[in-house]
Amino acid sequence: MMAFTRILKVSAALVLVLAIFGAGYFWGLRSKNGSPFASGRSTSAETKDTRGMENMPGMEGMAPGTVMVSPDKQQLLGVRTASVEKRPMTRIVRTVGTITYDETKLTRVHSKSEGWVEKLYVNYTGKLVEKGQPLFSIYSPDLLATQMEYLLALKNQAQFASSSIPEVKAGAASLVEASKKRLMLWDISEKQIRDLGERGEPQKTLTLYAPHSGFVIKKDVNEGMKIMPDRELYTIADLSTVWVNMDVYESEIPSIGVGQRATISLSYYPEQVFTGKVSYVYPYLDEKTRTIKVRLEFPNPGFRLKPDMYVNAEIKIDSGRHLAVPEEAVLDSGLRKIVFLDKGDGHFEPKEVKLGAKMDGFYQILSGLKEGEKVAASSVFLLDSESRLSEAMGAMAGMPGMEEMKMDAPAKQGxxxxxxxxxxxxxxxxxxxxxxxxxxxxxxxxxxTGKPVKDAQVSFQYTMTMQGMVPSKTEAKLSKDGFYEAKTNLAMVGEWEVTVVVRRSGQKEVQEKFKVVTHSEETK
Incomplete structure (x- = not known):
């Protein structure tokens, strides 16, 4: 008979363990109304979910999985609550960017006629030039011939100025205008053409000037070189504004738009943050990195921002005011997102919610909660464990013979x-x-010899053997009665693993593990 009783107790213990593990499965099947079982069950079946809990004080009318945590235990577990409220939702997209030239302010200088470089006025890369500054002078037979044509046209115009035939005067004037336009097409300025007419003599060489201000970032010309119209002689970059290219993930693109405010910072200018804007979102995706290029534009007074510098870039996205809860309040099981709703008097009810974007440490709530409600904002993992155990115990309560089972009390700690x-x-x-x-x-x-050792350094590391629990560590101090003592917070009932570390000068370090079983305060 005693053997049968022992077998029965062992079987009951195994059933309890299986039920606790099975609670995770029940949780995954939780329907939208909070029940862990499939929808379509009868009311009587739902009542059985909480059988064994209905007579507990304050549990009447509570949803399945609801846990009751006393104020003292809430303080012990570190449970705090937060209000469900509308708040400004801002999101910051952070990434690394690279400064590059503003492509709309790049100028490439060519000679429009074939010739030879007589004199080079800008003879090195990196030089800052102003608009209208001389770049080089060129000898070109074509330019020389065009100058002579222009001077001949001016001479003819002067000769036929007193003609009584209007057509002749008009023809001479049109010839002058045609010769002038041909010179201008070769980038000869109005002033140079005017000087040519006043001088009356063609110039062997003509000077070409910088069409825009900026830095010479490329030079491919030297004195005495023969140049052709298709040869790029200079590239001039205006650095009064610069671009920053940054790569963002495709999931972030819907939040980014042209005109949004952007900032950059550099490690070598730690005191300054540069402010600009989003100027363009590229229409294609990098298939290898799954990112999209976004272009930012920044003013650059003093030319402190230089192309090819790396920067830390941020885009602050203001999404308006939305209902939100702290991200710590959400338990993400992969399939469902759960929060624990504070029902008052220490009761916490698991509630499935639908989430929007996560910004500034808060999740946007799309459905499942109302403004003004309160949720647990910390120790949610512990509440989840309590809730699953509660459901497992409720499911077991109706099993035949369970009402007569009594578990042996745990052994006393010595x-x-x-x-x-x-x-x-x-x-x-x-x-x-x-x-x-x-x-x-x-x-x-x-x-x-039995003599107390008082020259050691002692520390304790303690944890419960459950997934996700990080060991805590504390240093011990030697008391007057020869014990090394340390205060510890063994927060939950159950078996704790305590690792003792003893260090002594000149001796090998000692590490030993002990099992300590904690009990609830109500246990006698």
């Missing part, structure tokens, strides 16, 4: 002792039966 490297280390807690919450871990170290 001192834990280990021997290592001629040392005896004994771990104990204060209180002797550790509770969920604040406890004192105490370590006594004695040598092989």
């Amino acid at each position: 001192p834990l002792e280990k021997k290592v490297q001629n040392l005896t280390i004994t771990l104990s807690t204060q209180p002797a039966k550790p509770k969920a919450g604040e406890n004192i871990l105490r370590l006594k170290i004695t040598d092989q």
